[in-house]
Amino acid sequence: MKLRSKLSLFIVGVLLVFSLAILLLIGINSSIETKKEIKTFKEQEILKSKQALTNYLDLVFEVIKTNYTNASNNNFLEKKYGEGLKDIIEMAETIIKTKKNLVTEGRISIAEAKKAAITAISQLRYDNGTGYIWINDTGLPYPKMIMHPTAPSLNGTILSNNKYNVAMGIKQNLFQAMVEVTASSSEGFVDYIWPRPIDGGLSEDQPKLSYVKRIDDWNWILGTGIYVSDAMDDAKQDSLETIKSMRYNKGTGYFWINDTGAPYPKMIMHPTSPILDGTILKNEKYNVAMGAKQNLFQAMVEVTTTNGEGFVDYVWPKPTAEGLTEDLPKLSFVRLFKDWNWIIGTGVYIDSIDKNVLEKEKEAKLEIRKLTVLIIITALLLSVILTIISFIFIKHLLNPVNKSSNLFKEMSKGSGDLSVRLNTQSKDELGEMATNFNQFANKLLGIINTIKESSQTTGNIKDSLEETTNHTAEELNKIIIQVNETKEKINSLDDKVTLTQIGATEIEKQTNQLSEQIIEETSAIEESTAAINQMVASINSVANITKTKKEATNQLVDSAKNGSDLLNNMTTAVNEIDTQIGSIQEMVSLIDDISSQTNLLAMNAAIEAAHAGEAGKGFSVVADEIRKLSENTSKSSRQIATSLGGIVTSINRASDASGETSSTFLSFIDEVTKIAQALDEIESSTVELATGGNEIIKAMVLLSDLSIEVNSGASQMEDKSQSMQKEMLSAKNESVEVRTSMNAINNTVEEISNTMSKIVNITEDLSNTTDRLSNEVNKFKTN
Numbered sequence: 001m002k003l004r005s006k007l008s009l010f011i012v013g014v015l016l017v018f019s020l021a022i023l024l025l026i027g028i029n030s031s032i033e034t035k036k037e038i039k040t041f042k043e044q045e046i047l048k049s050k051q052a053l054t055n056y057l058d059l060v061f062e063v064i065k066t067n068y069t070n071a072s073n074n075n076f077l078e079k080k081y082g083e084g085l086k087d088i089i090e091m092a093e094t095i096i097k098t099k100k101n102l103v104t105e106g107r108i109s110i111a112e113a114k115k116a117a118i119t120a121i122s123q124l125r126y127d128n129g130t131g132y133i134w135i136n137d138t139g140l141p142y143p144k145m146i147m148h149p150t151a152p153s154l155n156g157t158i159l160s161n162n163k164y165n166v167a168m169g170i171k172q173n174l175f176q177a178m179v180e181v182t183a184s185s186s187e188g189f190v191d192y193i194w195p196r197p198i199d200g201g202l203s204e205d206q207p208k209l210s211y212v213k214r215i216d217d218w219n220w221i222l223g224t225g226i227y228v229s230d231a232m233d234d235a236k237q238d239s240l241e242t243i244k245s246m247r248y249n250k251g252t253g254y255f256w257i258n259d260t261g262a263p264y265p266k267m268i269m270h271p272t273s274p275i276l277d278g279t280i281l282k283n284e285k286y287n288v289a290m291g292a293k294q295n296l297f298q299a300m301v302e303v304t305t306t307n308g309e310g311f312v313d314y315v316w317p318k319p320t321a322e323g324l325t326e327d328l329p330k331l332s333f334v335r336l337f338k339d340w341n342w343i344i345g346t347g348v349y350i351d352s353i354d355k356n357v358l359e360k361e362k363e364a365k366l367e368i369r370k371l372t373v374l375i376i377i378t379a380l381l382l383s384v385i386l387t388i389i390s391f392i393f394i395k396h397l398l399n400p401v402n403k404s405s406n407l408f409k410e411m412s413k414g415s416g417d418l419s420v421r422l423n424t425q426s427k428d429e430l431g432e433m434a435t436n437f438n439q440f441a442n443k444l445l446g447i448i449n450t451i452k453e454s455s456q457t458t459g460n461i462k463d464s465l466e467e468t469t470n471h472t473a474e475e476l477n478k479i480i481i482q483v484n485e486t487k488e489k490i491n492s493l494d495d496k497v498t499l500t501q502i503g504a505t506e507i508e509k510q511t512n513q514l515s516e517q518i519i520e521e522t523s524a525i526e527e528s529t530a531a532i533n534q535m536v537a538s539i540n541s542v543a544n545i546t547k548t549k550k551e552a553t554n555q556l557v558d559s560a561k562n563g564s565d566l567l568n569n570m571t572t573a574v575n576e577i578d579t580q581i582g583s584i585q586e587m588v589s590l591i592d593d594i595s596s597q598t599n600l601l602a603m604n605a606a607i608e609a610a611h612a613g614e615a616g617k618g619f620s621v622v623a624d625e626i627r628k629l630s631e632n633t634s635k636s637s638r639q640i641a642t643s644l645g646g647i648v649t650s651i652n653r654a655s656d657a658s659g660e661t662s663s664t665f666l667s668f669i670d671e672v673t674k675i676a677q678a679l680d681e682i683e684s685s686t687v688e689l690a691t692g693g694n695e696i697i698k699a700m701v702l703l704s705d706l707s708i709e710v711n712s713g714a715s716q717m718e719d720k721s722q723s724m725q726k727e728m729l730s731a732k733n734e735s736v737e738v739r740t741s742m743n744a745i746n747n748t749v750e751e752i753s754n755t756m757s758k759i760v761n762i763t764e765d766l767s768n769t770t771d772r773l774s775n776e777v778n779k780f781k782t783n
Contacts, residue, residue, distance in 0.1 A: 011390040019379040026375055034364040041360050045353045050311060053333035056248055056346050060255050063242050064337055067235035072228065074191050077209045081226045085211035088126060088224050092133050095120045096215060122149045130197055133224045136175055143175045150197045167192035178221050182214035196227050236340060244271045255346045258297055265297045289314040300343050304336035318349050454562060458770045461555060469759050472545050592638065
């Protein structure tokens with residue numbers, strides 16, 4: 001299947017998978033986001049309800065705090081209760097005026113009038129018997145108690161005890177304070193602490209505010225007061241009445257108050273269920289709180305005891321125009337007013353929130369359906385458009401790849417045109433790949449040219465060696481012929497010496513014949529000497545030729561080694577290119593990883609833009625463009641990785657071919673080295689032959705001398721016949737030795753001939769190897 005088809009199928013598959021993944025992702029994300037939105041909506045609604053409850057309760061607390069503060073504020077108490085206290089003292093003044101009138105009329109004395117007034121005033125009571133009037137004088141430095149209706153033991157006592165130093169907030173004697181207040185304006189208010197009358201006696205000291213008025217002519221100070229606890233009770237009651245009437249949320253919202261009693265609190269005030277007022281809230285029907293069937297009022301006590309305030313969820317009847325409904329979910333906010341041990345609470349029914357959540361879920365599901373349909377349609381349209389664009393883009397993208405593939409295909413066949421170069425105008429990864437390939441091709445072209453030159457040099461050396469070998473063979477043939485001729489002459493000489501020896505006894509008779517024979521012998525010796533000199537010259541010629549061929553062979557070895565080094569350099573360059581391509585593959589992998597991360601970021605950005613609605617449309621377009629760019633980059637990086645894989649395969653093949661060629665060079669070097677060694681042996685043998693020839697020449701010179709002496713001494717032959725026989729015997733021995741030497745020379749020449757045959761065979765092998773290397777290299781077109 002073509003790469004274009006694979007890429008097209010892959011892109012269509014990726015688009016389909018990507019579309020399905022997007023749909024699935026959007027569906028899951030929409031579902032998750034919907035749940036989050038619904039949860040957030042519910043939390044926000046509950047938070048709004050909580051905030052509203054907090055605001056409502058803040059208003060109630062302001063009422064309570066105001067009443068509590070006022071009940072503890074003397075200025076407020078004076079304003080609120082001052083007139084009432086003045087009215088009470090005015091009643092006592094009326095009694096005193098009545099008695100004074102009786103004194104004026106003379107009906108009673110002043111003492112009797114005072115006594116009657118004291119008795120009458122001591123009987124006055126108000127506030128359910130807790131309110132009373134006392135009388136003390138204006139004595140200094142400490143006044144004296146004239147009458148105290150609840151502490152009669154004080155009557156007639158000078159009020160100087162330190163326990164009375166409890167007035168005006170500065171530990172002043174309270175009765176001194178009353179004297180001082182009334183001294184300037186005859187009346188006023190004094191705050192202090194004093195026991196409160198209760199059933200069976202008096203309570204502990206309690207805060208109190210009293211109104212005092214001076215009766216100057218009797219030096220009396222009348223006083224009555226109100227306990228702050230009474231004012232606080234009034235403040236509580238005022239607060240209860242105010243809170244009971246408070247409503248919100250169209251009359252359905254209200255406030256209740258219970259105490260902090262244990263184990264079960266008591267209801268102080270409930271506006272919609274007043275039957276609960278004063279009831280201990282331990283009924284099991286209240287076990288509806290906190291999702292754990294806990295008593296809801298106990299839960300309120302626990303929350304406020306721990307945090308001072310908090311929320312409690314439970315179920316409770318809802319008031320409507322028709323009355324109370326069945327129990328519905330409710331969320332209440334409660335807060336502790338610690339000074340009164342009140343827990344004030346208010347709540348909101350959250351059944352409406354659940355209804356709103358259901359409506360929100362329906363709306364969200366409808367929006368998801370619409371969004372899903374829109375996404376499916378968009379994805380289909382986008383897939384079709386992207387498929388068409390991808391086909392066009394792939395066709396355009398693969399044009400340089402196809403050209404590169406065709407070029408690599410031609411080169412893989414071993415007959416590629418190394419002068420062809422890829423187009424490097426593109427500035428992308430393909431252009432970078434083309435540049436790297438062109439650099440590789442330049443290096444490979446240089447290596448091939450070098451190999452061609454080396455092959456041509458090797459061929460020239462081979463031709464020269466072949467010519468020299470042939471010449472050497474011819475010279476050897478000549479030597480063999482001359483050696484054979486010499487052997488024949490030696491044999492003839494041997495026969496003659498034998499005849500000479502046999503005819504030694506006839507020397508005297510055949511002196512003339514002997515002289516002639518000696519002359520003939522001398523001529524034969526000269527001829528033999530000449531032949532031997534010619535043989536030695538031939539041997540020296542063979543030695544010189546052998547030395548020349550050995551030098552040529554050594555040059556051939558050096559050339560072969562240079563060719564092997566160049567081939568190793570080419571292999572190193574190929575390996576460096578392979579390493580560079582590995583680095584490029586790592587960069588392509590990094591580009592692909594970055595593209596994947598960019599694509600993921602673009603998808604997230606598109607999702608966030610979709611969430612942003614209209615405000616995110618522009619960002620969505622940018623995110624989509626980024627995503628397309630990352631997809632195109634990823635596709636390009638994968639295509640580059642595929643092309644680099646093909647290049648790596650071709651480089652591996654070239655590396656394997658280089659290895660085979662290197663092995664051939666090594667074998668060639670070994671064979672040539674063997675030839676050089678054989679030539680060394682030939683040279684050694686020829687030296688030995690030359691030495692033997694020289695010895696033969698010496699012997700032949702000696703024989704010639706002897707023949708001359710025999711010729712010159714023919715007249716003495718008769719006398720020296722015996723000596724001649726001995727000389728003949730010696731000559732015969734020398735002849736045997738010469739024949740033996742000639743046999744040795746013959747054997748050496750035959751060995752040289754065999755060696756030369758081997759050289760011829762090696763030369764033929766070298767010729768074949770050189771031809772194969774030249775044929776392989778010539779397959780590449782270099783110009």
